[in-house]
Amino acid sequence: ESCGHITISVPIIRLGDPVTASCTISPTCSKLAQEPQILWRLQDGPNQPGDSQRHLGDGSQESTITLPHVNHTKAFLSCLVPWANSFQVLDQAELQAGYPPASPSNLSCLMNLTTNSLVCQWEPGPETYLPTNFTLKSFRSRTDCRYQEDSILDCVPEDRQSTCSIARKHLLLYQNMVLWVQAENVLGTSESPKLCLDPMDVVKLEPPVLQALDISPGLVPRQPGCLWLSWKPWKPGEFIEQECELRYQPQLRGTNWTLVSHLPSSEDQFKLCGLHQAPVYTLQIRCIRSPLPGLWSSWSPGLQLRPT
């Protein structure tokens, strides 16, 4: 039977809150002086007496201490007694402090057509200093997200990541689903606002590959200030009807982009005229699912060309 035993009101508390602990020395603790003065030590701080020490009916001694503001996220509280010309640690308790999780924010998702998974990410919120589990929860809702149908397997992110991928087999494409993030630790639980989306409406499209067409002069009369281009849609997104826009800019300081909108997603021969002959032009293209809802792809890498 050990000599001393610490009990703590709440082992894990909110940072800055008070905590009360008591240390009881059992009478059977033969080696000790009759009524030893029980001392406390937080981490490797000074030994300090408790707020009060009293005699319990069964002959044991109990000291109680209240730490007004715990500001260590993790600390050890030891109970000691003087012994010979030193001290003896009789018991030690672990104190943890932190915050309940704030609501995760900025939840956004993209459908990745290469891995065929819905990848969501979020802001976890301020540090809680406590082990906190984040879970991406979702359920299917075929109508406008008001009614929950079968829920989907919880998506648990890799350690400390604020992103999670829902595999294709858990997705019902072309139907709405509701997603949110739940954060949980010892001190509480919180949830992000809910997202309602059809995975196919948040497809991450890649831009087409823009290519210069070398039109042999014989075939087509050489018009000055023109360029011939072609592009093909990004293969994995080929089945998606898209609309594209082209922008071009002479490589001169201070010039702006000129935009050509409502272009098809595939073009074998596109003639672009009205360009100055001298400078090299930078051209880029991007596409968006249309007429169905979608997200713009990024701009394609710049293509440098000199007009005829």
Add this chain to the structure above:
Amino acid sequence: ESCGHITISVPIIRLGDPVTASCTISPTCSKLAQEPQILWRLQDGPNQPGDSQRHLGDGSQESTITLPHVNHTKAFLSCLVPWANSFQVLDQAELQAGYPPASPSNLSCLMNLTTNSLVCQWEPGPETYLPTNFTLKSFRSRTDCRYQEDSILDCVPEDRQSTCSIARKHLLLYQNMVLWVQAENVLGTSESPKLCLDPMDVVKLEPPVLQALDISPGLVPRQPGCLWLSWKPWKPGEFIEQECELRYQPQLRGTNWTLVSHLPSSEDQFKLCGLHQAPVYTLQIRCIRSPLPGLWSSWSPGLQLRPT
């Protein structure tokens, strides 16, 4: 019940060997002409008749073909019959060809003190073209490796890797163990020669970190053509008694290394003299477990210094 069925003498054979197959057309195959000519097709090659076709007692037809030298490592052999103005594939068999595994060679092992595992590697031998499993086998042998004591868990390498790591918990350090590699596929099994070693005799040591000492002139009279150095052993190998050697070379074309042997593995102040003052010297150090058996560490990265 399907109309045709192929049987093959041996579905997996040695590359270049012959193989015989027969295709039997059951009489119940109503849609076929009475005695259709049975044809064969290897991969997407031409349709060719068998070597012989005969009538079986139960009314079925059987064609037999022998491919003298199979030189596809993987091929499909189809059995067809003419039908309408085309052909019908009635059955298809998969042919595989390759080689039995040669004996793995150049088995060598190093004890990694950071991961605390014995890492072995080997040459797998020529391509077999067949799924071939390599296993690193080992057993403990406290004497001189002649008697097998308790065998150690087989070490199965990651896919297609010719290396395997035996975890610390399976190792009895400072005792001999026997290791070898077994290769196995459908056509045969082979083993590498056996290695007998104590993991601690094959520790992969890292060299010490060589540092220049800036000896303030006041303390020690500045002798021309001298350098002051210090080095400390590599932390994870600190417990190992080592002997080191230093080499240095002026950065001039065509000069050789000068070697200083039998140095301790830790040196706070080492004076190296007899150097020409002009050029910058490159210095390197390496160590070996000594007097116990061991392997030389690699040379430390070159330290460029100009003598006093």
Add this chain to the structure above:
Amino acid sequence: PPSLPWPRSFLLKSLEQVRKIQTRNSELLEQLCATYKLCHPEELVLLGHSLGIPKAPLSHCSSQALQLTKCLHQLHSGLFLYGGLLQALAGISPEVAPTLDMLQLDVANFATTIWQQMETLGVAPTAQPTQSTLPTFTSAFQRRAGGVLAASHLQSFLETAHCALNHWV
């Protein structure tokens, strides 16, 4: 053009799903050809009869004789049938399995889109259809040949569906 029988977003989504399945399905056919040299479905007709590989009708979806509700029912039943057929091909081979899994999911999701549209129009059958008996494959070859036949039947089914839906966009 004639007034739309179905909401435009349903038509556009369905067309996109048809194209998605067609792309995936031709990938499956290409893989079966490249891996097993089974490149000509017409050479497997006899085997198809003996295995009992069905073809799903789309007679009510032709532009000449379009009957909306019956067309939706045929679309859904056909997708349900081919979904079951693709399921029966499970374990066909490691090379083809990923494409087959994705194809099955795309077909099932398209069937849900059709079913939900029938519900919205109030013409959905009272209960989901039950799978008719599917062929059993007794050899790896039969499973691969069954895959080629099922995929080629699905391809022509999708072709007809695409024409019908495209007619209204």
